[in-house]
Each structure stands twice: as C-alpha cells, then as structure tokens.
Amino acid sequence: MSDSYTLPEFALEATGLRKTYRGSKLSEPKEALKGVDLKVPRGSIFGLLGPNGAGKSTFINIFAGLVKKTGGTAKTWGIDIDQDSRGARAAIGVVPQEINMDVFFTPYEALELMAGFYGVPKAERKTDELLEAVGLSDKRNAYVRQLSGGMKRRLLVAKAMVHTPPVLVLDEPTAGVDIELRRQLWEYVRELHARGTTIVLTTHYLEEAQELCDQIAIIDHGQVIACEPKETLLKRMDSKTLVIEPAEALTTVPAELAEYDAEIRDDGALAITYRYGQQSVAEMIEKFRAAGGRIEDLRTEEADLEDVFLALTYNRQDA
C-alpha cells in the first residue's frame, strides 16, 4: 500500500444493481434485485435484513463473484467488480450460508488450501493465528468431519479471512447455531471489527441485527425499503404511543403538551408518541387534565422491531 493510498468511504457500494435469474422450462425468470442502491460505510457493522427470498444472498454473491449481475454497478473497497474483478474479490471474504466443506482435510490444511487459492505467499499466511482466533487451535489436525456444526461454522469464518480482506460478509452466520455458539461468533465478529474489518451480515434474526449492527438496511422483494443507522431504526421501535380519547373531540394539541411529540387524529383523539421509559405517562395525563381535558378512554400502542419490519415489508407481495 503506497502512502498516497486513501481508504474508500464505502466498503461496498451498489448502484442500480439488478439481477434476473433466467427461467427454465419449469420456472419463470426471477427478478431477484430490482435496481438496488446501497452503500456500506467503511468501518461499520452493517446488517442486511429481509425475509426469505428477499434477495440478500443474491446481493452478497454478486460481490463475492459467485453470481453475475444483470445490470448496475458494484464496487468493493472502491474497486469496480467489472473493471478489476480479481482486485475486488481480494478485498472481500464471504462466509457462506451452507456448510459444505471438504471433510477429508484438517482445519489447518483447509486454511492453507484457501490461502493458496487466494495466492497468499507462504511467509504471509496466518493459519495458526486464525485457528487460534476462532478457537480451533486444538482441532488443528483433526478431520473436518469430526468437528461439530459450530466448529465448522467458525472454520468457515477463518477460511473467509485467510487473505485478510478489509470486508467480511457473513451470510446468515448463526442460522441453526445454538445460543452459546452464537455469542462466541458474535464476540469474534466484534473483535474483527475492532481491528478494523468492515462487517456485513445478512440475517432474518432481528435480535442479531439489533445486538451487533450499527447500520441496518431492510431489503424486500429485491428492493431496499429502509437503510438507516440502528439508533434511528430503534427510535421507531421503542417508541410507544399514548392515545387519549377526550370527552370532547380536540382540534389542536393543548399548549400544555407542546413539549411532546403529539398530534390530533382524525377522530379527535390525542396521540402522544414517546420513548418508553424516558417520559412519564402519568405526567402526560396530568398535563392533559391541567389543560382542562377530560378523558373518556386511554390506551397505549407500541411498536417493536418486528412491527417496524412487518410494517415495512407488509403488502409488498406484488412489489
């Protein structure tokens, strides 16, 4: 790397990315990505969320060089995959969804083979360091077929890191992995991130995205329907709404309640959206009463990530 080398602003950058899988006698062509614009900031832990079949793996696999895009541009670490496919591939490591490994190798051999595949010179290989990092040093010379599912998955992470890529993509890393292993894997992902690796993970576990990611994009039917910092998304999630149905319908929010995020609904009810645990409902009611309001009925409405997710992906079957 020369001194003039400047780090790219985005680890991954897709512009108008399209993929249509060709149909066959038995199936129609499938438009899996419908012009996706998505930027993954360098240094983030980026969650790509979406229901089954949304297009997450297709997106990832285009960057991994496993799926040929139909249109648009894709850059990895600032390198256009069309202009320099080798360079772009060298900047990314992908941990696939499926565990399909050659079971007749040992973890050590599997990593050495992978490093060879990427053309990493022997002197620069970090095979033992990687085995240590994923907690497989004691299985260094065991056959892969003797490893548990969780160990195999950790070996996959190590395999994706043999060429020390600045971007690591994990496709559904913890599907079918028990809680304990999931924690271990998360810890390792955090460690890699702390050492400077940009992490992209696809998941349909909302909890996983919530726990790990600082940026979240939601993809559905081949389109990005939300892309924001987690905090912004969470704001939508832990907000609750207090709905006061007044004895007499309101037309404006009483001045006493001006400090709140309040609105009058069509039916004349007052809806106050607030952050759960940070603002007191009792106080809101008190202020409403102080403003001369009389309460007919009261209820709260709440949203969680599941709701936000459903609200965003609902009714998009034909999208």
Ligand SMILES: Nc1ncnc2c1ncn2[C@@H]1O[C@H](COP(=O)(O)OP(=O)(O)OP(=O)(O)O)[C@@H](O)[C@H]1O
């Ligand atoms: N090789 C292929 N040929 C034809 N259609 C495909 C192919 N691969 C994926 N698809 C279709 O493209 C759409 C997007 O699939 P993709 O695997 O990218 O979704 P996903 O979001 O990763 O889903 P999952 O979470 O289930 O893996 C789906 O409708 C899928 O059936």
